[in-house]
Amino acid sequence: MIFKCKNCGGNTVYSPEKKQMHCPYCDGAETQDRFDFPEFEGNYTICPNCRGEISTDVHTASSRCPYCDTYLIFNERVEGEYLPAYVLPFQIGKDKCKEMLKEQFKKKTFAPTDFLSEARLETIEGDYVPFWLFDYDSVTDFTAEGRKVRRWTSGNYQYTETSYYEIRRNMSAGFRKVPADASTPMPDEVMDLMEPYDYTQLQKFEPQFLSGFMSEKFNLPAIKYVDRVKVKMQESIDAYLKGTYTGYSSVSPLSKTTQYNNEQTHYALLPVWVYHYEYAGKKYPFYVNGQTGKIVGKVPVSLPKVLAYGGTLWGALALILVLLSFTFRFM
Ligand SMILES: [Zn+2]
Numbered sequence: 001m002i003f004k005c006k007n008c009g010g011n012t013v014y015s016p017e018k019k020q021m022h023c024p025y026c027d028g029a030e031t032q033d034r035f036d037f038p039e040f041e042g043n044y045t046i047c048p049n050c051r052g053e054i055s056t057d058v059h060t061a062s063s064r065c066p067y068c069d070t071y072l073i074f075n076e077r078v079e080g081e082y083l084p085a086y087v088l089p090f091q092i093g094k095d096k097c098k099e100m101l102k103e104q105f106k107k108k109t110f111a112p113t114d115f116l117s118e119a120r121l122e123t124i125e126g127d128y129v130p131f132w133l134f135d136y137d138s139v140t141d142f143t144a145e146g147r148k149v150r151r152w153t154s155g156n157y158q159y160t161e162t163s164y165y166e167i168r169r170n171m172s173a174g175f176r177k178v179p180a181d182a183s184t185p186m187p188d189e190v191m192d193l194m195e196p197y198d199y200t201q202l203q204k205f206e207p208q209f210l211s212g213f214m215s216e217k218f219n220l221p222a223i224k225y226v227d228r229v230k231v232k233m234q235e236s237i238d239a240y241l242k243g244t245y246t247g248y249s250s251v252s253p254l255s256k257t258t259q260y261n262n263e264q265t266h267y268a269l270l271p272v273w274v275y276h277y278e279y280a281g282k283k284y285p286f287y288v289n290g291q292t293g294k295i296v297g298k299v300p301v302s303l304p305k306v307l308a309y310g311g312t313l314w315g316a317l318a319l320i321l322v323l324l325s326f327t328f329r330f331m
């Protein structure tokens, strides 16, 4: 489908600034009409606006015609089993994204001169990345031996007293909407750094949110990402557990088991601006969280360094969820 303006026939797109559909040609608001067209001929599609041939990937859910800039949304990739439960609409528009990149990197004098040029920045594309969001209730049983050592001197003797403690914890933690990106081309470690997203702004999916942006459907089913989210949850559980036993000289863990119950999965599209910068034959992709503006990327210098600005790691968010629902049995 494409969305055409009722007034002028132009391609209407979703505007993050206005938070509604907008026609960039006549400035109309909410003037869109849905228009369906025959979508695929093998691995390409014919633009219904200019008849240009556009190559697509097996996962492409929406794309921009490179000849006339019309945004095409592919019905069969956003319906049926590929219908997202939620979409988190872009909150940051393209102009704001450009400003944020300029602000962040204006002092990086070692960056190439065209890094922040208008022509290069104009190539930034908004991308809805497919994510699986997992809910779990977990129960962790943990035992360890803690030791406290006290030393003192009396007369000609030095004394050492070691006390042994049995540490037992039984902790329940509820996790809600733990994210795993379901896009194979998107690097997992970068998508993890894009977090956290504020899920209170999730909305029921409507296809017009995709107009103006690129998107993919999920590449693999949720089951393929379970191990990845369990690693994330276990890190949060371990960090929290560790904070519950302090004051020992040393602690030796004896056993730890975590059970994950009541799994629920939600399919959602989350917003990321992508700046594909190339320098001296090398690619330096920059990613900007389309909701929070958090920037992740490698600065094109001789020793590229992963930088993550503004925002906290997902662990902090998970911790809050754990805090809300913990129970302990101290022994
Ligand atoms: Zn119009």
Ligand SMILES: [Zn+2]
Pocket: 047, 048, 049, 050, 051, 052, 065, 066, 067, 068, 069, 070
């Ligand atoms: Zn076209």
